[in-house]
Amino acid sequence: MQKMSSDPTRLSLHGPTMATRWSVLCDVAASIDRAALHQALAAAVEQVDQQMSPWKADSDLMRLNRAAPGEWVSLPPEIMAVLARALEIARLSDGAFDPTVGALVNAWGFGAEREDPDVAAIRVAAQAGQRPAHQRLDLDPAASRARKHAPLQVDLCGIAKGYGVDRMVAVLQHHGVAHALVALDGELRALGTQAGGQPWAVAVESPEPGRRAARGVLELADVAVATSGDYRRWVDIGGARLSHTMDGRRAAPVNNGVASVTVLAPDCMSADAWATALLVAGPGEGLALAQRMGLEALFLVRQETRWVEMGLGRFAQADAR
Template identity: 70%
Template sequence: MPKTSSDRLAPGTHTTLQGPAMGTRWSAGVYADDTLDLTALRQDLAAAVQQVDEQMSPWKPDSDLIRLNRAPVGAWVDLPAEMLEVLACALDIHRLSAGAFDPGVGALVDAWGFGAMRDAPDAAAIHAARQAAPFTTHESLELELPAGRARKRAPLQLDLCGIAKGYAVDRMAAVLHQHGARHALAALDGELRAVGSQASGAPWAVALERPEPGHRAVHGVIELQDLAVATSGDYRRYLEVGNARLSHTMDARRAAPVNNSVASVTVLARTCMRADAWATALLVAGPAEGLAMAQRMGLEALFLMRRAEGLVEMGLGRFASPGES
């Protein structure tokens, strides 16, 4: 496509491309020059995020996820390669986290009022969801990656909200690479991935949000270079029932919303898909089990925990306090 005059930028010019997607907005900060066709790049970024949404949304009645959820037990369902890649990663982290990350929580999400079915908890639906899950998710779902298909071995309702946004950011990073962008930062909601550094060579500075319901405040700054970051918390999306605040993140092991002292968990990883899923897993696992799990898996993670004296940090890797291993 020929470039218009507005597409041409001086070398090293920083520009931001953005658009709506997945109930929020995607954005890409790019250091561009006149070798980049920004119009085509914007279109391809939007298309990449839209593709993930069309395949994996639990809200779109014609998504591939809904098609798989509605399929009879035992029936093979042809699926796109992108969704199979996400399902394979989700099942892997489900096993490694001992069920703390569970893509099979779709019925619980709906029953507790966070899905497309209802906007408040339903006691009968919660009871039914608890009774309908005698098998673990990795026992209930079979993937055949070379054949491009999957089937359920037992009744199962999948929900990929704990991993799909991270994967969408990875797809954005792939598009940026394909277009020759060497200095860019892709973002979707609280998930981000750096492509290289800033044009100056400095890492990208990313704000870590303070976990306060109803407020936007910065807790700290993270530096990224060829690295992804994702944060999961209990403060952004929740329901208030009486005096209780119910997190939208489900603990499948309890068949209930997360209820522990962890306000948020931030994870660094090479891919945003894995950072997203592990942040969810550690949030569900809680302070003691989550920290032990992160250490066992060699993760770089920051836990912000609510204590009587306020927020307390506990971190691993580059998040560790000076003197900690």
């Protein structure tokens, strides 16, 4: 059958950012300016990286981290929105999500300062992080500024990529796109369905180090999904594999048997942060937290030689394997 000029065209757009890649699949009118759309998407994620990267010395995040306690720091509205949501989820999760663990990330060798754990730095970071995050960082939305009450280091790696996905969705909507699947690393968001009405199919990854394999498939329409796990970045200490995700309450990497947590949410920023929070909380506390917050979540938990799946919402029918 001959393709009509009014039929949607499938575009595949992608580019580098945040030491990984972003990608967009979208069904659009043939007349759309592909170059302009690609440029706008790339600019959106670059702005997030420039504001929130702990690896860029001139980022807005690092300006805040270098500021003295008590000093107000003017910040762009985008990072203010992310900080506000990060502190809200920190409070709701009783500290399982903690955007102020930057010093711990560096002390354990996962940040920009060192590649191996430093015992003295870990001890200092642990002592500095004994108060909840929302009590150590003030936000003044009206003046678009923030201040610290201690020499803490903010780290938004558990939420910024999800926000980057949401920013790309906003760009697509601005350009009149109604059918798209947006991805940045392990964070994805479906804008509508495919043009033909079918949901977007995405894989739930099997949490196996060094191997990419699908464990299941999700069908998405107007929803975001994010996965946090311990199987991509870790350090080996005495034969124990320790995740790059920090449990600020223990001042140590996550080590609770949970291999990964996948969360569905209306926006990707929330899905990203809640996936991190539930991973840190662990199988018992995390499942109870997800139930209390009404989250749709899938936990993959290691038990000897098998994986056990625990799910809520559309994941509730998950079977032990």
